[in-house]
Amino acid sequence: MGLLVEGVWQDKWYDTEKNQGKFKREASKFRNEISRQADSRFKPESGRYHLYVSLACPWAHRTLIFRKLKDLESHISVSVVSPDMLGQGWQFDGFTGATVDHLYGFDHLHQLYTKADSGYSGRVTVPVLWDKQEQAIVNNESAEIIRIFNGSFDDLTGNRRDFYPEELREQIDSINDRVYHKVNNGVYKAGFATTQDAYEAAFNELFSTLDWLDSHLAQNRYLAGNRLTEADWRLFTTLVRFDAVYHGHFKCNLRRIADYANLSGYLRELYQYPGIAETVDFNHIKRHYYYSHEQINPTRIVPAGPEVDLTSSHNREHLQ
Numbered sequence: 054m055g056l057l058v059e060g061v062w063q064d065k066w067y068d069t070e071k072n073q074g075k076f077k078r079e080a081s082k083f084r085n086e087i088s089r090q091a092d093s094r095f096k097p098e099s100g101r102y103h104l105y106v107s108l109a110c111p112w113a114h115r116t117l118i119f120r121k122l123k124d125l126e127s128h129i130s131v132s133v134v135s136p137d138m139l140g141q142g143w144q145f146d147g148f149t150g151a152t153v154d155h156l157y158g159f160d161h162l163h164q165l166y167t168k169a170d171s172g173y174s175g176r177v178t179v180p181v182l183w184d185k186q187e188q189a190i191v192n193n194e195s196a197e198i199i200r201i202f203n204g205s206f207d208d209l210t211g212n213r214r215d216f217y218p219e220e221l222r223e224q225i226d227s228i229n230d231r232v233y234h235k236v237n238n239g240v241y242k243a244g245f246a247t248t249q250d251a252y253e254a255a256f257n258e259l260f261s262t263l264d265w266l267d268s269h270l271a272q273n274r275y276l277a278g279n280r281l282t283e284a285d286w287r288l289f290t291t292l293v294r295f296d297a298v299y300h301g302h303f304k305c306n307l308r309r310i311a312d313y314a315n316l317s318g319y320l321r322e323l324y325q326y327p328g329i330a331e332t333v334d335f336n337h338i339k340r341h342y343y344y345s346h347e348q349i350n351p352t353r354i355v356p357a358g359p360e361v362d363l364t365s366s367h368n369r370e371h372l373q
């Protein structure tokens with residue numbers, strides 16, 4: 054675990070000292086669009102882009118889901134890092150279910166960041182959307198990469214399914230905002246907190262938001278009503294990791310998702326959606342968190358449980 058400072062790798066854990074023990078996520082630095090507009094540097098083209106992901110990472114997982122839902126698999130290639138994020142950060146080490154760096158054969162993801170910008174300062178995160186033609190990072194912010202996948206390649210794929218429809222945007226944005234701060238990032242705020250107060254504040258916000266989501270989903274099939282949108286997929290990647298990792302490793306243990314009447318069925322429905330189960334790798338997920346976060350789990354023992362069954366009936370057909 055570490056970061057780049059003016060292109061040089063430094064092995065450092067998150068600094069929570071300056072924020073009263075609170076974990077503050079750094080903003081992503083590469084924020085380009087892909088568009089057909091004449092002045093766009095990055096145009097939608099088949100075979101031009103490559104996605105770097107970790108199967109463990111909830112943010113990267115979003116992008117793999119959208120690549121699948123939008124029929125982009127034959128147009129955008131992928132490299133999968135090892136779940137072990139150690140002193141040199143994300144790496145390619147031959148771990149089962151990971152790949153090599155298909156483009157450059159790098160051992161570490163930070164080499165890709167310095168290839169894009171030799172003076173880069175900041176964290177070296179997944180996902181990364183890479184342009185093979187310009188040898189540049191297009192974007193490393195998952196929220197933006199999924200919007201690119203949602204809309205920019207439709208003419209190429211003929212897949213016009215829209216997970217961010219115009220008429221629901223306001224509602225989706227407001228749900229995303231709440232879910233991002235209290236749930237997606239909320240589990241990290243609880244898990245990486247280094248003071249009791251910071252942990253408890255994140256914990257309380259997380260569970261009050263999960264309680265709200267559970268009651269919302271008692272009446273609504275999906276977060277924005279009866280239509281499946283990006284808001285659901287953004288929540289899904291946190292929910293699917295919750296009982297296996299966040300409940301124990303990040304001490305988010307007031308309740309499990311399995312204990313929530315509606316959230317549990319909703320999680321199963323999304324997991325059973327065509328193509329999604331194959332994007333979920335519990336081996337990488339558990340291994341990454343328990344093995345890489347030595348500050349939280351110094352023995353690096355990866356728990357053998359819990360049993361998580363997401364294949365049973367979801368019973369949500371009656372909600373429209």
Ligand SMILES: N[C@@H](CCC(=O)N[C@@H](CS)C(=O)NCC(=O)O)C(=O)O
Nearest residue numbers: 110111112176177178179193194195
């Ligand atoms: N805002 C980014 C966050 C990505 C992120 O934090 N990814 C984690 C893995 S789950 C990471 O690569 N962390 C490495 C680090 O912080 O050094 C996004 O959503 O794309």
